[in-house]
Amino acid sequence: MNAFLSSQWTPDRVLEWRIRETPDAPFLVSENGTELSFATFGRSVRDCMGHLAASGVGSEDRVALVAGNSIDHVTLWFATNLLGATDAPINPAFSGRLLEQALTLIDPVLVVAEAGLLPAVHAALETSGEMRPIRWFGSGEVPDESCTGANSGPLAEAGSATVTPPVLSPSGVSSILATSGTTGPAKGVxxxxxxxxxxxxxxxxxxxxxxxxxxxxxxxxxxxxxxxxxxxxxxxxxxxxxxxxxxxxxxxxxxxxxxxxxxxxxxxxxxxxxxxxxxxxxxxxxxxxxxxxxxxxxxxxxxxxxxxxxxxxxxxxxxxxxxxxxxxxxxxxxxxxxxxxxxxxxxxxxxxxxxxxxxxxxxxxxxxxxxxxxxxxxxxxxxxxxxxxxxxxxxxxxxxxxxxxxxxxxxxxxxxLGDRIRRRAENISSFDIEVAANRYPGVAESAAVGVSSEYASDDDIKLCVVMHPEARLDPVALITHLLDELAHHMVPRYVEVLADLPRTPTGKPRKAVLRETGVTADTWDRKAAGLNLRSLRRQED
Structure with missing residues (x-):
């Protein structure tokens, strides 16, 4: 490890060195028992590079990866990087507007997704009006024809282009990783x-x-x-x-x-x-x-x-x-x-x-x-x-x-400091929650804040809403709406209706006041109400 000069801090050099040092040592083991040695992983990466190149990926391009944890995910990450491209992993729980925003931000030349997630990816791209080539992988159910076509197909069947990998630079962008936004959508680091x-x-x-x-x-x-x-x-x-x-x-x-x-x-x-x-x-x-x-x-x-x-x-x-x-x-x-x-x-x-x-x-x-x-x-x-x-x-x-x-x-x-919400190790965008809530009929405006949960250094989400005159809020219906708009971990636990939001002299919501107020006698708690999100989603399905 210390043999690498800072000018050599790149994955191409590290992988080549590791394969040379311990080719047969086990590297990755999946939950189902699949095991790859370092040498086998290296061969898988080279094969994947050929498929990505045949799909149009080149140096300095961006590849969006919509997938859960798997050896394939790791292989795609390294193959993208070794082509000189940037991988951008997206939370596989995203769908609808959140997924559309992430894909629009990344602006990828190719989207690679697990087979079971392809319908959500295709729908998000279709809504954005910017269809991109899509390749899918994995043993999940093969999507129907509406999600496939000239720009879609299994990654393994994309062909294999001859690749001459570039020499990577330590300054090159390896990945774009999402971090939460408060006054706007999530940012790409x-x-x-x-x-x-x-x-x-x-x-x-x-x-x-x-x-x-x-x-x-x-x-x-x-x-x-x-x-x-x-x-x-x-x-x-x-x-x-x-x-x-x-x-x-x-x-x-x-x-x-x-x-x-x-x-x-x-x-x-x-x-x-x-x-x-x-x-x-x-x-x-x-x-x-x-x-x-x-x-x-x-x-x-x-x-x-x-x-x-x-x-x-x-x-x-x-x-x-x-x-x-x-x-x-x-x-x-x-x-x-x-x-x-x-x-x-x-x-x-x-x-x-x-x-x-x-x-x-x-x-x-x-x-x-x-x-x-x-x-x-x-x-x-x-x-x-x-x-x-x-x-x-x-x-x-x-x-x-x-x-x-x-x-x-x-x-x-x-x-x-500020308005960042941290729930169960996930940074959450209050902006995304508020946009989804404001789309619900009768909601005039909203503000999402983190309030203390039962775990230290962790938040539950409280949504404060202001309703239009004459409108009344059904919190269960609102949560059902948010479940369609947001990833599971982003759905608020608490909802409270306010006559107005406290504001700064420039008119911005004073979220510090809402956080400090916390849970009150007027706050609706979906857990206390016995509302289970997974059961609710199954009922919708």
């Missing part, structure tokens, strides 16, 4: 090859990953963490990755045991869901020794380590800037602290969010970061210069996270 490499390297160093390790990963591959902290980290070290289709708190310990995992990753709410499962006498009788997590909820951190016999390694970071802060591996647990800044790579300050002036140690302010090497953080938001300039003002990236650094250099996260 451009991730460079150097950035992806460094995140993987930091994960290897921070979690002490070696070739003897087995990762367990059930995090969705449209996120940064499973891609770079797990799969790319395994590529750097020769470790093995057991990749599950989806996370289940109930099955987590059984999957850890069945896969022989020695290391895994988590996010605060998911860690709490695991801890909330009934304790077993044999919870600690596994091969698992480490879990990297952001955050490691302070109220359960020590008990989680005891119960599962693991070391928790807390971090702080985000897609735009990787993971600048790690709890040093050799240091004992400090509940609530996300560790120390990796100062060989990053400059870090805590500033007054109104003035950008640095605040003294122990004072809460906004976290700002900038790199010490070229291309190791995102160059910006794809086709969104306004948001890029706003985030990078005064030559520092403004994270929107608040906390403090103590006199000994330990960093303590406190809260999020």
């Amino acid at each position: 451009m991730v460079t090859h150097a950035q992806a490499f460094l995140t993987a390297r930091q994960s290897v160093e921070g979690m002490r990953v070696t070739a003897d390790d087995t990762f367990y990963c059930a995090h969705p591959l449209f996120h940064m963490s499973p891609r770079f902290c797990v799969i790319y980290a395994a590529l750097l070290t020769g470790a093995r990755v057991c990749l599950d289709a989806a996370f289940s708190a109930r099955r987590w310990i059984d999957r850890i045991r069945a896969t022989g995992a020695t290391v895994t990753i988590g996010h605060g709410p998911l860690v709490e869901m695991i801890h909330a499962q009934p304790e077993r006498d044999d919870d600690a009788e596994t091969s698992l020794t480490r879990i990297g997590t952001s955050p490691f909820p302070r109220h359960i951190a020590q008990d989680f380590e005891r119960r599962f016999g693991v070391k928790g390694i807390e971090t702080w970071g985000m897609t735009e800037i990787n993971i600048p802060c790690w709890h040093p591996f050799e240091e004992p647990l400090r509940p609530g602290s996300c560790g120390r800044i990796r100062e060989e790579w990053y400059e870090f300050r805590v500033v007054n969010p109104d003035t950008d002036e640095e605040v003294p140690a122990g004072t809460v302010g906004e976290f700002v970061v900038r790199p010490k090497l070229p291309w190791i953080v995102s160059p910006g938001y794809f086709r969104n210069p306004e948001a890029t300039v706003k985030a990078w003002r005064n030559l520092w990236f403004h994270t929107g996270d608040s906390g403090y650094r103590d006199a000994k250099g330990w960093v303590w996260f406190v809260d999020r």
Whole structure:
């Protein structure tokens, strides 16, 4: 790993080196038992490159990937990158307007989707009026003829063009990963090859990953963490990755045991869901020794380590800037602290969010970061210069996270600034929720905010609505409407009707007031009402 100069931080060089070092070692193992060695994975990537090239993908193009977790997903990601193109994974739960927005933003030369998701993709493209070539893969049900045609077909039947791969540059854009928007649709974070490499390297160093390790990963591959902290980290070290289709708190310990995992990753709410499962006498009788997590909820951190016999390694970071802060591996647990800044790579300050002036140690302010090497953080938001300039003002990236650094250099996260909603490890766009709500008959305007859930550092969603005169709200009907418009995790738990929204002097909704008000006696709670989203969706189907 340390043999790579920063000018060589690209996936083509890393994959070639890994295949040369340990060609027959196991790399990826799916939930159904399919296993690929590094050499077999390399051959699959080369085959996929030929199919993508035959479908019109070339250097500096963009490929939208609508798929869940699978070995095919990983293969497509690397094949796209090794062609010199950029992959853009989209949440497979998206449909309708959300999917249309994502595809319009990416503006891909090709859309690749799992077979079962092709109808939603085709409908979104058709609505946008910008049909793109579509290729599908997987063992799902083959779509009917209305979703296929001259521009559609199985990826494996696209032919295979002869490919001369370009030599990649660390500054090249590897991926476009979505992050939440508050005053507009979700933004696309451009991730460079150097950035992806460094995140993987930091994960290897921070979690002490070696070739003897087995990762367990059930995090969705449209996120940064499973891609770079797990799969790319395994590529750097020769470790093995057991990749599950989806996370289940109930099955987590059984999957850890069945896969022989020695290391895994988590996010605060998911860690709490695991801890909330009934304790077993044999919870600690596994091969698992480490879990990297952001955050490691302070109220359960020590008990989680005891119960599962693991070391928790807390971090702080985000897609735009990787993971600048790690709890040093050799240091004992400090509940609530996300560790120390990796100062060989990053400059870090805590500033007054109104003035950008640095605040003294122990004072809460906004976290700002900038790199010490070229291309190791995102160059910006794809086709969104306004948001890029706003985030990078005064030559520092403004994270929107608040906390403090103590006199000994330990960093303590406190809260999020602004209107970002974080639910079950997903950043959620309040803007998207509001647009969907405002399309419901009788709603004049709305504001979505995060309110405290039963998990630390996690939100439930509250939707505040103002109705047109004479209109009355049926909350069940509104939730049914939102279920058609939004991904499952974006549907609010709470709904409250207000006479008007509190406003700033410039007329913008004062969401801080709505958050602070929280759940009141006038708030409708779909859980208390016994409304189950999955049952409701089945009834619609």
